Amino acid sequence: MQFSSRLIEDAVNAFAGLPGIGPxxxxxLVLHLVQRPTEDSSQFARAVSTMRQNIQHCITCxxxxxxxxxxxxxDTRRDKxxxxxxxxxxxxxAIEETQQYRGVYHVLGGVISPIEGIxxxxxxxxxxxxxxxEAEVEEVIxxxxxxxxxxxxxxxxxxxxxxxxxxxxxxxxxxxxGGELEYADEVTLGRSIVxxxxx
Amino acid sequence: MQFSSRLIEDAVNAFAGLPGIGPxxxxxLVLHLVQRPTEDSSQFARAVSTMRQNIQHCITCxxxxxxxxxxxxxDTRRDKxxxxxxxxxxxxxAIEETQQYRGVYHVLGGVISPIEGIxxxxxxxxxxxxxxxEAEVEEVIxxxxxxxxxxxxxxxxxxxxxxxxxxxxxxxxxxxxGGELEYADEVTLGRSIVxxxxx
Numbered sequence: 001m002q003f004s005s006r007l008i009e010d011a012v013n014a015f016a017g018l019p020g021i022g023p024x025x026x027x028x029l030v031l032h033l034v035q036r037p038t039e040d041s042s043q044f045a046r047a048v049s050t051m052r053q054n055i056q057h058c059i060t061c062x063x064x065x066x067x068x069x070x071x072x073x074x075d076t077r078r079d080k081x082x083x084x085x086x087x088x089x090x091x092x093x094a095i096e097e098t099q100q101y102r103g104v105y106h107v108l109g110g111v112i113s114p115i116e117g118i119x120x121x122x123x124x125x126x127x128x129x130x131x132x133x134e135a136e137v138e139e140v141i142x143x144x145x146x147x148x149x150x151x152x153x154x155x156x157x158x159x160x161x162x163x164x165x166x167x168x169x170x171x172x173x174x175x176x177x178g179g180e181l182e183y184a185d186e187v188t189l190g191r192s193i194v195x196x197x198x199x
Numbered sequence: 200m201q202f203s204s205r206l207i208e209d210a211v212n213a214f215a216g217l218p219g220i221g222p223x224x225x226x227x228l229v230l231h232l233v234q235r236p237t238e239d240s241s242q243f244a245r246a247v248s249t250m251r252q253n254i255q256h257c258i259t260c261x262x263x264x265x266x267x268x269x270x271x272x273x274d275t276r277r278d279k280x281x282x283x284x285x286x287x288x289x290x291x292x293a294i295e296e297t298q299q300y301r302g303v304y305h306v307l308g309g310v311i312s313p314i315e316g317i318x319x320x321x322x323x324x325x326x327x328x329x330x331x332x333e334a335e336v337e338e339v340i341x342x343x344x345x346x347x348x349x350x351x352x353x354x355x356x357x358x359x360x361x362x363x364x365x366x367x368x369x370x371x372x373x374x375x376x377g378g379e380l381e382y383a384d385e386v387t388l389g390r391s392i393v394x395x396x397x398x
Contacts, residue, residue, distance in 0.1 A: 034250075042248050047209045
């Protein structure tokens with residue numbers, strides 16, 4: 001693209017460096033900001049840099065926080081005897097959205113994936129084993145995506161937790177609630193039959 | 200969405216305020232920035248706010264520039280006898296990309312659209328009429344989208360320019376070069392026949 005100013009080019013490149021944003025979308029965003037008051041752009045820039053400078057991973061669970069311990073781990077009303085293990089911060093948000101869970105979390109930061117070169121040492125597994133060994137912890141719930149990598153991760157963590165005196169469970173998997181049987185994929189339907197529960 | 204920090208919420212809202220970016224995409228962008236070094240976010244924020252603070256519309260043509268007169272209007276090698284009238288800065292970039300035009304531009308900032316409440320007074324038409332009246336200007340090329348609003352705008356500007364001693368022309372419209380006739384839309388094909396040229 002031919003830019004009339006180096007400053008516009010820099011701003012377009014900054015946006016185009018974000019995932020899923022191509023040069024045309026980046027230009028559209030920059031032209032939008034140019035049409036808005038200067039204060040809007042300053043506020044936008046401030047929100048981004050302030051966030052990045054002050055945000056950190058909770059030293060207990062790995063969730064994002066603006067303090068060394070996150071708001072969920074600090075909350076005295078949360079049940080510290082149950083730890084829900086998830087891949088990412090997005091999963092914490094999704095589970096919090098359901099308002100069905102009152103325990104605490106542990107964010108792995110991914111799943112074991114030999115293809116992508118992610119081994120157990122790259123994930124927050126050691127800290128989970130340490131937490132699970134604490135006297136108050138009674139249950140570890142694995143809320144990991146039902147993929148090959150996810151299952152490998154669950155298998156590995158389950159083995160690491162054998163010495164800790166905790167019950168390890170997995171979130172229920174099967175046909176979606178409210179979903180029609182005929183639209184469920186084969187694997188899900190097949191496993192749902194194998195993993196049937198007594199009524 | 201349930202955010203673990205107000206700072207993340209602010210950053211997500213900042214991104215979600217941009218056109219075409221929903222809350223889920225905004226969260227993805229913020230989590231991407233969190234995973235990258237702090238310096239990346241600072242640089243991103245700096246590029247956006249520096250651009251907005253220093254960018255302005257060229258006092259001659261309306262193009263975006265970091266100086267009061269844009270680089271194209273300043274360029275002594277550009278042919279100042281020809282002015283190409285366009286709707287937006289994006290059109291300037293598209294025409295510059297072709298490397299087929301060596302004249303200067305005039306950016307209207309839109310087209311006349313009674314439905315959207317945009318009248319001639321909302322566009323940079325007065326400044327165009329002033330420029331066209333200058334002795335050196337010989338031709339005004341209308342490079343406006345072939346829509347009803349575009350045609351209305353061309354008709355209006357053409358009338359305003361009758362007193363100026365300039366030739367007013369429009370970019371060629373017809374079947375796309377390299378396009379198959381059968382795939383051209385009816386209106387384009389019909390007008391191409393009416394506007395046929397002698398070989």
